[in-house]
Amino acid sequence: MRFPDLLAFAWQVLGGYRSRTALILLAMGIGVAAVVAVSSIGEGARLYVVNQFGSLGTNLIIVLPGRSETAGGMPGVLVGKTPRDLTIDDALALKRSPAILRFAPLIVGAGDVRVGSRTRETPVLGTTAEFIRVRQMDMAQGLFLPAGDPRHSQPVCVIGTTVAAELFGARPALGEWLRIGDRRFRIIGVLAKQGQSLGFNTDEIVIVPLASAQALFNTEALFRVLVEAKSREQIAYAKADVEEILRLRHEGERDITVITQDAVLATFDRILRALTLAVGGIAAISLAVAGILVMNVMLIAVTQRRKEIGLLKAIGATGQQIRAAFFTEAVMLALGGAALGLAAGKLGQIAIGQAFPDIPFTAPWWAVLAAPLTAIVTSVLFTVLPAKRAAALDPVMALSKR
């Protein structure tokens, strides 16, 4: 039997039993679509988190006071006592490390920001000129904080776009003055819109010089020191240097925590990948269910088409030809179902993508490959038994039943 004839024969069978064909295509399609859609949600979540970390800045190391037992956790969720504060001098000592490119000490507080009669409570960040480069942020207008000794400060500030809009409306904010508590600052720059970045909306903050923040919040203690290593390869050295320099300054005590972006990212990456794989796998079970449906339908087909199979054998079909016809049918069903499923999955992915535009939903390549492959393999596997039965049918018996 020639291959095109085999295809044509299977095609005629599929066309001859339309509702049955539609049912299997539907089951296969749902299975494949589920795998694609679910895994693209997982992958979207992973990429979202990875991008969020990426927007923190590259080669970033975060130094925070206090020893955390669970290195690699998120900075925000760290709990633990703080035996010793991190100070500006601690931060400045980090200059000694050849692996460190730049760093930015950080103080965080909340302040009532006032312009004329408008007041707004916003997070206030105290930091140095290096911050904008460590965090890889851009300016919309004006300049960032000026460089200079962080222990002294000028009364200047940089504000986020939302703050600018709320305090000044359509008026230009640049060059204007604002008040935080009882201190006045001249606005020398407006940050470019960036949005949410790991729990911080940089559009809603006011940034002042470190010494000003220390005075405002009446504290010497740093909240964090953001450190940028010279390169990706230098991250480990930079981390070791930070730990060593601060241990020496803290009388040999290891009372700080150093988080590398890589470690956090790797953890998230691993968790989300595993999660995606797991939900994809669960969705794949629906494919196995579709496979069982195929077997059931094929077994029914063997009974239903008994006479036809008997006739085919009587006119000279070999067992192998009968099996080939069944397998061709199964593969065609699987391919059709997979194509439908991929299309439906893609549509679903676009639909959720429109509902959550921030999250980059993409079906991972392994899902796009594995789903149709699973469909074909289950379909073929579950056809083995029906095909075997059909091929073994005794033609005399098959034809004599009315």
Next chain:
Amino acid sequence: MIRLTGIERVFRVGDEEVHALRGVSLDIAQGEYLSIMGPSGSGKSTLLNILGLLDRPNAGRYELNGHDVTGLADDELARVRREAIGFVFQFFHLVPRLTAGQNIELPMVLAGIDPAERRRRLDKLLADYGLVPRAGHRPDQLSGGQCQRVAIARAMSMGPTLILADEPTGNLDRHTGQEVMAVLERVHHEGGTVAVVTHDPEIGKRAHRRIRLVDGEIASDERSGDD
């Protein structure tokens, strides 16, 4: 062409053994036209199935064109059926989703004959059996007589030397039955060997050799001169 010697066929039904054929020996020459008659359950269909290599005897020897075919494997038997034997059944056994033309083509498709050659043979068969206007119709759009003509054309499509028909008129009215017999007789006139199982004495009488089975044994084997 065919030599059966001491063919036994026993069916086991539960604890009982049913002897469908008991020691049947039969020679059939090339170009013979024979009818097989006998009461219901006398083993006519069983004999025809064994002649057509659809069924295997429990004992005895079957020589086809000088070769012993009793020992052949299932797939080898299938190939012999495909090349040398054409079946016609009482209930036509056409594939319902295929057109008349596609049904006729089926044995050639199984044999792997290329589409151009298939087309050529199909056109000739359609013309020979008066089916040209019906080629694109499905079996449910055809009359019983047309269905049986399609089945005969299908049986003839590989150019077999042996045509076996099991009550080919059993499901047709008298007139249509005679028409179908005329078609089968034309196959015989063209040199084919034809064996017809029938209940109808009138149809049985048309054959040149008449075999009568009773209880799985050949009770009589008569010949009349060619017409």
